[in-house]
Amino acid sequence: MSRSKELFASAQALFPGGSTRATLVRQPFPIYVARGEGCHLIDVDGRAYVDLDNNFTALVHGHANPAIVETLVEQAQLGTCFGAPTQSELLLASMLQQRNPAFSKIRFCNTGTEAVMIAIKAARAFSGRQRVLKLEGAYHGWYDDVEIALDSPPDVWAGEFPPARRYNSGLSDASGQTLVSIHNDIALTEKIILKHHDEIACVLLDPLPSRAGLVPATPEFVRSVRALCDRFGLILISDEVLSYRLAEAGAIAQYGVTPDLWTLGKVIGGGMPIGALCGRSDIMSVFESKTGRPPILHGGTFTANPMSMVAGIASLRMLEGAQIERINRLGDTTRTVLNQRFGKAGIPAAVTGFGSLLRLHLKPSAPSDYRTAYVGDRERAALAAIIRDLLDEGYYLPTTGMMSISSPMDRGIVDALAEAVFNAVANQYERAPWTESALPA
Numbered sequence: 001m002s003r004s005k006e007l008f009a010s011a012q013a014l015f016p017g018g019s020t021r022a023t024l025v026r027q028p029f030p031i032y033v034a035r036g037e038g039c040h041l042i043d044v045d046g047r048a049y050v051d052l053d054n055n056f057t058a059l060v061h062g063h064a065n066p067a068i069v070e071t072l073v074e075q076a077q078l079g080t081c082f083g084a085p086t087q088s089e090l091l092l093a094s095m096l097q098q099r100n101p102a103f104s105k106i107r108f109c110n111t112g113t114e115a116v117m118i119a120i121k122a123a124r125a126f127s128g129r130q131r132v133l134k135l136e137g138a139y140h141g142w143y144d145d146v147e148i149a150l151d152s153p154p155d156v157w158a159g160e161f162p163p164a165r166r167y168n169s170g171l172s173d174a175s176g177q178t179l180v181s182i183h184n185d186i187a188l189t190e191k192i193i194l195k196h197h198d199e200i201a202c203v204l205l206d207p208l209p210s211r212a213g214l215v216p217a218t219p220e221f222v223r224s225v226r227a228l229c230d231r232f233g234l235i236l237i238s239d240e241v242l243s244y245r246l247a248e249a250g251a252i253a254q255y256g257v258t259p260d261l262w263t264l265g266k267v268i269g270g271g272m273p274i275g276a277l278c279g280r281s282d283i284m285s286v287f288e289s290k291t292g293r294p295p296i297l298h299g300g301t302f303t304a305n306p307m308s309m310v311a312g313i314a315s316l317r318m319l320e321g322a323q324i325e326r327i328n329r330l331g332d333t334t335r336t337v338l339n340q341r342f343g344k345a346g347i348p349a350a351v352t353g354f355g356s357l358l359r360l361h362l363k364p365s366a367p368s369d370y371r372t373a374y375v376g377d378r379e380r381a382a383l384a385a386i387i388r389d390l391l392d393e394g395y396y397l398p399t400t401g402m403m404s405i406s407s408p409m410d411r412g413i414v415d416a417l418a419e420a421v422f423n424a425v426a427n428q429y430e431r432a433p434w435t436e437s438a439l440p441a
Contacts, residue, residue, distance in 0.1 A: 003044040004032045023056065026399060027384065036063025038408035041396055049396040050413060052403040057357065058266035060245050061318055062408040068270045071310045081305040088309035095316050096278060100249040102258050105284035107277040108304040112241030112265030113141025115275035119261050120145055121296050123202035123235040125286040131196060133179045134204040136162045137212035137370025140239050144171045146204065148178040150211065157371060161192060183212050183369040186224045197232035205236060207251040208243040210402060213373030214352045214359035222255040235283065241265035246328065246355045248321055267319060270311030273302065323407055328355030330414045331405045337418045348435050349425050360401035360421065362434050382434040389424040
């Protein structure tokens with residue numbers, strides 16, 4: 001019996017479902033990791049894997065990066081956290097502001113979920129309105145107001161507007177304040193805003209929503225949303241917890257659009273817990289007590305802790321223009337090669353994403369939104385089999401089929417990855433095709 005299987009058996013006696021992170025549930029059991037080295041994971045049985053998960057894209061410099069390890073050791077010897085501010089939080093905030101001057105004011109927190117939570121609270125406090133508009137299938141963390149329309153099935157799509165379907169029965173009544181539109185659908189988004197603009201505090205936009213297919217927002221859609229927000233005084237929030245790695249100024253900068261607030265996380269923490277809210281000074285003033293109104297209370301025992309701050313400083317120093325361009329090119333090359341090979345072989349599969357972020361779809365063409373990216377039962381089973389095959393070949397992917405490129409990777413690694421992914425998909429299609437047209441008569 002593998003050591004991972006033994007550990008999972010023990011975990012089932014300790015944790016509901018055998019896991020303390022919902023995103024790590026795998027069948028028949030997850031691999032347990034002993035250590036990481038560069039772009040590789042080594043499990044408790046001694047097997048090595050190329051890590052395409054990178055803790056859900058957070059580890060842009062891979063595992064145990066020497067510069068990050070060194071700065072963490074130095075800080076740990078000075079102290080890991082204090083009930084007082086440290087200079088490190090000023091340094092990290094200054095670095096972020098230098099990369100994007102529109103980050104007029106910055107607020108640190110511990111996770112991307114927290115960043116979205118305080119962004120919505122700030123928007124409500126500043127606007128005096130309550131409702132949030134988000135996009136179907138887009139993930140913005142485990143917060144009641146955004147845990148809406150994450151997994152709406154086809155049988156609820158028939159209405160005029162996407163349903164604000166709650167992800168689970170544990171959500172509060174407050175989640176009923178959320179409105180839902182469709183990614184890249186300009187006409188529908190305009191229709192919803194025209195109908196509810198006097199109730200909407202903010203529009204929550206992800207330029208590259210992972211669970212909605214990892215499909216980039218179109219320039220026309222982003223510019224339309226910005227124009228509608230300007231017209232009706234709505235606050236535009238760009239959630240870049242996942243996608244900030246794509247450009248120094250943030251992913252939305254490529255559209256020539258400036259949102260009012262940004263939420264950041266993952267890569268800005270160098271592998272340590274972190275989140276950040278950045279944006280307009282007037283909106284961020286709702287956290288101050290000198291405004292004459294009660295401020296939004298926001299703290300946290302580990303907020304802006306120096307371990308996260310110094311790791312983030314080290315991470316961003318290495319994640320500058322040339323490095324971002326290099327790993328983006330590796331991702332673009334992998335995506336292009338796979339799409340060309342799938343097309344030439346007549347295999348109904350496609351890879352979406354942008355730059356260093358990719359996602360595999362078992363579709364004849366790249367999806368454009370959550371609905372066209374929706375994974376049916378046959379596709380889900382095939383994708384799970386492909387990911388298990390890749391694990392056997394030494395590649396570790398999250399169960400969604402997303403892949404992230406880290407800075408320790410080179411052209412040789414991504415070329416081998418593309419070959420492995422193509423072979424796994426082709427072999428699975430031959431064993432059990434997932435399209436109706438490919439089934440035997």
